[in-house]
Amino acid sequence: MFETIAIVGATGAVGGIIRKLLQEREFPYKNIRFLASKRSAGTTIEFAGKSYTVEEMTPEAFQGIDLAIGSTPDPVAKEFVPWAKAAGCIVVDESGFWRMDPTVPLVIPEVNPEAAFTHQGLIASPNCSTTQMVQSLKPLHDAGRVRRVIVSTYQATSGAGVGGQRELVDASRAALDGADFTPETFSHSIAFNLIPQIGSHKHAGYTSEEMKMVFETRKILGDESIQVCPTCVRVPVSNCHSESILVETERKITVEEARELFAATPGLKVIDDVASGKYPMPKDCDGDDDTYIGRIREDLSCENGLAFWCVSDNLRKGAATNAVQIAELLVRNGAAV
Numbered sequence: 001m002f003e004t005i006a007i008v009g010a011t012g013a014v015g016g017i018i019r020k021l022l023q024e025r026e027f028p029y030k031n032i033r034f035l036a037s038k039r040s041a042g043t044t045i046e047f048a049g050k051s052y053t054v055e056e057m058t059p060e061a062f063q064g065i066d067l068a069i070g071s072t073p074d075p076v077a078k079e080f081v082p083w084a085k086a087a088g089c090i091v092v093d094e095s096g097f098w099r100m101d102p103t104v105p106l107v108i109p110e111v112n113p114e115a116a117f118t119h120q121g122l123i124a125s126p127n128c129s130t131t132q133m134v135q136s137l138k139p140l141h142d143a144g145r146v147r148r149v150i151v152s153t154y155q156a157t158s159g160a161g162v163g164g165q166r167e168l169v170d171a172s173r174a175a176l177d178g179a180d181f182t183p184e185t186f187s188h189s190i191a192f193n194l195i196p197q198i199g200s201h202k203h204a205g206y207t208s209e210e211m212k213m214v215f216e217t218r219k220i221l222g223d224e225s226i227q228v229c230p231t232c233v234r235v236p237v238s239n240c241h242s243e244s245i246l247v248e249t250e251r252k253i254t255v256e257e258a259r260e261l262f263a264a265t266p267g268l269k270v271i272d273d274v275a276s277g278k279y280p281m282p283k284d285c286d287g288d289d290d291t292y293i294g295r296i297r298e299d300l301s302c303e304n305g306l307a308f309w310c311v312s313d314n315l316r317k318g319a320a321t322n323a324v325q326i327a328e329l330l331v332r333n334g335a336a337v
């Protein structure tokens with residue numbers, strides 16, 4: 001096991017779930033520390049029946065830490081990862097900053113666990129909207145080679161952290177009260193609205209969130225020829241991202257075969273009975289570590305096309321669960337000190 005572990009960004013939306021998961025999954029450690037910004041330093045966190053003081057993240061803070069799970073904004077991860085590595089600490093990072101660095105493995109434990117063992121002190125966890133999509137593409141890719149994906153996301157406000165979670169409530173309350181509201185986390189009011197932009201403009205009219213889905217999918221599946229056309233939309237749902245996915249494969253995969261492939265894949269669950277009104281919905285997947293698939297049907301417009309609906313808890317499998325699973329991989333394979 002790792003003797004001393006730390007959560008960097010322990011006070012955030014993802015950090016809070018990592019704390020829960022380490023307890024739920026009985027992650028082994030001797031000492032645990034909680035790091036965040038100057039704003040939260042000195043506050044206390046209750047963990048496994050004990051009270052801990054949140055420490056300010058400084059270069060010196062990493063001394064003596066063997067494993068850090070980081071869930072901070074990108075610029076913070078850019079700064080702290082070299083500090084942690086210099087102190088001999090292995091980092092599992094949730095941020096987007098290091099994911100596409102060719103020396104950094106980008107890992108979903110059910111998809112490419114072997115990549116984790118090529119690490120040079122840092123392993124990245126993918127973007128939440130990428131993780132659930134790639135989990136569902138993996139069995140189809142293995143069986144029939146994915147050529148092209150058209151995906152539209154319906155992303156919950158928790159994807160933007162504690163600020164996003166709070167703003168859905170505040171904006172909705174203001175809208176119901178007929179009061180003025182100035183959005184801070186989102187670029188427009190999210191109350192009773194959809195915002196078809198997540199991240200900044202990145203490439204040819206696509207946003208940074210959309211381009212993450214393109215590049216990260218290819219890196220995780222190890223296939224640069226996969227074509228992905230994403231549209232990412234913020235929706236007034238508190239937690240759990242949903243995705244409408246259309247996949248074109250080299251070999252035709254029937255609905256029946258797809259249902260069997262999904263059902264046999266660890267981490268995926270199928271709920272698919274439209275006649276009885278049964279399909280995955282965000283409210284039912286909240287707090288769950290699995291990724292759910294439903295509405296599986298043949299594409300009516302192209303021969304080898306398969307359409308389906310995919311829902312996952314972005315704070316859990318989309319972030320915290322995936323990172324903790326990566327850390328567990330390291331422990332199981334004796335990579336820990």
Ligand SMILES: NC(=O)c1ccc[n+]([C@@H]2O[C@H](COP(=O)([O-])OP(=O)(O)OC[C@H]3O[C@@H](n4cnc5c(N)ncnc54)[C@H](OP(=O)(O)O)[C@@H]3O)[C@@H](O)[C@H]2O)c1
Pocket residue numbers: 008009010011012013014015035036037038039040041057071072073074076094095096126127128158159160161162163314315318319
């Ligand atoms: N939310 C999701 O669904 C999701 C999914 C996948 C990946 N991620 C990624 O995970 C990361 C964290 O996301 P989140 O949603 O948890 O955000 P969040 O709720 O805003 O939390 C951010 C955390 O980072 C800390 N932090 C901010 N500035 C810092 C600084 N200068 N020094 C040290 N700590 C600092 C915050 O501490 P304070 O309390 O002191 O401000 C807080 O603990 C982001 O990179 C995000 O892109 C998020």
